[in-house]
Amino acid sequence: MARVPTRVEAVVILGAIALPWVLPGPYHRHVLVLAGLFTLMALGFDLVLGYLGELSLGHAAFFGIGAYSTALLTRHLGVPFPVDLGLAALLTGIFGFLIGAPSLRLKGPYFAIVTFGFAEILRLVALNWTSVTRGPMGLPDIPHPRLGPWTLASELDYYYLVLVLVGVAVLVTRRLLDSTVGHAFLAIRENEELAAATGVPTFRYKLIAFVIGTTFTGAAGSVYARYVHFVDPTALSFYYTVTVVSMVIVGGQGSVAGTVLGALVFTLIPEYLRVAERARLVIFGAFLVLAIVFLPEGVRGLWRPGTAARRERVPA
């Protein structure tokens, strides 16, 4: 179902393409690359939280798996660029299946905690399986991607690569939500028992959403490893999960626009807070609490306040 983009969407797309030229200089572009990667992660995460109403606290693990996959594939096997990205996404999806299949039998806080547990175990494996991961020393010298005659090396190259991936993820999410699968997602989110009673195989759909979400995240990890040339166990740290959860909840869950907005806000704020140096994360923590307490509908609710319908998006 090819749909002609609306005027607003066209402006957003053109704006995204023009953005690195409006904000010149490598530093701003670097921040934009990070924002794009986080957007990709957040889109995958929001499939589970925003559309299925389950909070996964293990998302950093999938980012890490994507990053380590690309590091190992390029360093040991010399796998060329788009192939390693595809394989990394696929491998992450397989891990997503293996972790999601048992975890999604649980709900609410139990699901949140079990995904957290899986992620921490994988982090410990990355830290301690030194013969493969070199432990805390990490894997250096991950080459820049080469595409025919071009080498993607500058912040600008990476920005457009990430932009393409975000575009693909948005399209996949849209298509999915417009399909029967998407309708099943909404049915599950609004009332899982009812959905199950009317014959929706709820578990299977949850697993589909989870696996697709993890592949997005794995792709983000893969590009991240290329971008920084290096991966170590901190790629699996809980900090990434918290950041992504913040992006989606503060941005406004269950909406692509809210997620993108949240990702921008939560990349820009910690980056620009670097001027505060050691107080940076103290301010960030306080900001997070204040944002949640004072923005009940996320950043997105700021200019469209008070619509009760939107508040009902995720059942309390």
Add this chain to the structure above:
Amino acid sequence: MIALVLQQVVNGITIGVVYALIAVGLTLVFGILDVINFAHGEFYMLGAFLTYSLAVRLGLDYFVALGLTVLGSAAAGWLAERFTVRPLEGRHRFTVVLSTLGLSIFLQNGALLWWGPDPREIDLSWGARPLIVGGVVITLLRLAVLATGVAIILALTWFIRRSIWGMAMRAVAGNRDAAALIGVPVQRVYGITFALGTALAGVAGGLLGAMFTIEPSMGEWAVVKAFSVVIMGGMGNVPGAVLGGIVLGVAENLGAGFLPGGTSYKDGIGYAILILVLLYRPQGLFGRRA
């Protein structure tokens, strides 16, 4: 060999009692407020620093410092509930997860800013004196930690079973609306429960702080261990959390002592228990299926 196993078991029980204190605080808050407090570990960390400041910097007696730590941690918890949990009442439960995560980032990095990253120690001159019972060595400090921990758990059990606030807490846990109808001040019960939970975490920090080094990041692993214990015991189940704490303490010490590569994966034992219990017995090892 048997003496060695026994030694690990005794060490495990000592640590396990402290794990139990942390976990009981977490499970109380979950059972009564229906909130997972991700900042729980930071109150453990703050408790350790508070005891350190009072006992080492101000030179107070260790046990006096511990008592003051209980009060300080309770006050901090009361404030935290007031400003990060209560405003989110009636909102989606994930919002509370995120606000307590924000609080955790705030407190941990605040501690880093205030006290710096260097590890601190509470050095008690009497603590290292060993007692030997049947081939098992236990230092006076560990014995004191064990005794204090057990005393607190007994006092808490009395509080929950017999005191008026304990009854109010149980009433709210059972049926919040019915409790409110018969005049239980639900909000105040929430505040008291949260304060009680953080006081338990704080005193646990003061106790383990005398055995290990104190640093701003110490709350991270504490909250994870507390999760495993709470899950093992069944969420919201206080006696389950006490038993779970001791089981985890012993399992970790035996694992580190006897499994190959045990020390590097020692912290993984908690996660493994957590996942296995959640997948196969989500109501907890000691709970009944709801």
